[in-house]
Amino acid sequence: MGTLRKAIIRRLKRHGITRAPRHLAAFEAEAARIVDRHGRQGIAEVEALRARYAEPILGEVMVWDLIRCLGEVHDPSDTQLGSTSQLTHTLNVAAAMENDGVADEDLIVTALIHDTGKLLLTVGEAPENVVCMNEPIGEFPPGVGLDNCVFQWNHDEFAYSRYRDHVPEHVAWLIRYHSTYPARCAPLMDERDRDWTERYLKPFAHYDQDFKSPFRGAERPLEHWRELIFDRFPRPIPF
Numbered sequence: 388m389g390t391l392r393k394a395i396i397r398r399l400k401r402h403g404i405t406r407a408p409r410h411l412a413a414f415e416a417e418a419a420r421i422v423d424r425h426g427r428q429g430i431a432e433v434e435a436l437r438a439r440y441a442e443p444i445l446g447e448v449m450v451w452d453l454i455r456c457l458g459e460v461h462d463p464s465d466t467q468l469g470s471t472s473q474l475t476h477t478l479n480v481a482a483a484m485e486n487d488g489v490a491d492e493d494l495i496v497t498a499l500i501h502d503t504g505k506l507l508l509t510v511g512e513a514p515e516n517v518v519c520m521n522e523p524i525g526e527f528p529p530g531v532g533l534d535n536c537v538f539q540w541n542h543d544e545f546a547y548s549r550y551r552d553h554v555p556e557h558v559a560w561l562i563r564y565h566s567t568y569p570a571r572c573a574p575l576m577d578e579r580d581r582d583w584t585e586r587y588l589k590p591f592a593h594y595d596q597d598f599k600s601p602f603r604g605a606e607r608p609l610e611h612w613r614e615l616i617f618d619r620f621p622r623p624i625p626f
Contacts, residue, residue, distance in 0.1 A: 391445070391452050392459065414469065421464040424515035425539060430524055433540045436516055440545055443625040444510050450620035453503045454609060460505050464518040469601035473502045474609070476599065482606040483598040493558050494591060496619055499612055500550065501565050501595070504542025506626075517542050520566045523575060532577035533564060541566060549626050554619070561587045565595060 445453075457474035468476055481498040489495065507517045521539040538544070547563035554562075560583055564572075569584050569592070576584065 389452060389455070391448060392456050411469075414463075415466050418464045418466050421514045422519050424513075425464075425519035425541070426522070428516075428524065428539045430537055432516075433524065433537060436540045437544070437548075440507070440548070443549075444507070445626045447623035448626045449623050450500060450503070451613070451616050453506065453626060454499055454616065456506060456509075457502060460508055462502075462505060462518050463514050465599070467599040467601070471599075471601050471603075473505055475603075475605045477502055478605040478607055478609060479598050479603060480594045481612060483594045485607075489590075492615065493555060494587065495612070495615065496554070497558055497561050497565075497587075497591060498594065499616060501546070501562055501591075502542065503626075504544075504546030504549075507542060507545055516540060517545075520568065521564075522567070522571065527575055529574050530577055531575055533567075533572060533575060533580050536575055538564075538567070549624060553624055557583055557587055561591060564588060565591060 454474065454477065457477055458472050460473045461470055462468060462473060477499055480501075481495050484495055484498055505517055508514065519539075519541060521541060521543060523536045523538055525537060527536045543563055543566045547559055550562055551559040565588065567588075569588055573581075573584075
């Protein structure tokens with residue numbers, strides 16, 4: 388077991404985060420409370436979280452190791468996955484894409500890294516600031532562009548801040564907005580947002596949301612994508 392993974396496990400235990408959920412009814416009730424708290428985020432909270440995580444939380448880390456550590460993390464708000472690890476979810480999203488013949492490697496790469504921001508749970512960040520779907524906060528003029536809006540803050544924005552200098556612009560954009568509802572955000576989108584929503588966000592959301600199951604193991608091992616990940620991220624990144 389790698390040094391980083393051992394540290395992740397120690398942090399999770401220290402913060403009382405276990406992989407197995409409680410009884411389903413209790414799990415669903417807690418998930419609802421997390422979603423409610425996330426929905427109450429305001430601009431002040433978003434600004435505070437951005438400032439809190441302006442610097443790396445784990446130092447210089449290989450992306451491969453970040454993905455591996457998702458095996459120790461579960462999303463306490465995701466009743467579709469339950470105790471299924473974020474690594475299993477990640478691998479199944481990428482496998483589903485491959486099974487359907489998705490040829491765009493950028494989508495496969497995004498599938499593999501999109502939830503690494505949930506490693507925030509390992510440093511004790513409150514779940515409502517890490518998971519859940521995101522909505523714009525406040526009112527904005529039509530067509531202003533998503534980048535000119537303030538959204539609720541979670542693992543999407545955190546991961547975007549880490550990957551934006553290491554991936555193509557549209558991949559960084561997809562990471563940033565993969566937990567949004569395209570139909571609700573449509574009035575705010577500019578031409579680029581609309582284009583990338585059709586080309587990337589909607590196809591990605593299909594695999595991210597529609598291939599979840601608490602009873603499904605990983606269809607392929609992470610090793611299957613080793614060459615791709617090391618090709619895209621050959622050196623450590625600040626995380």
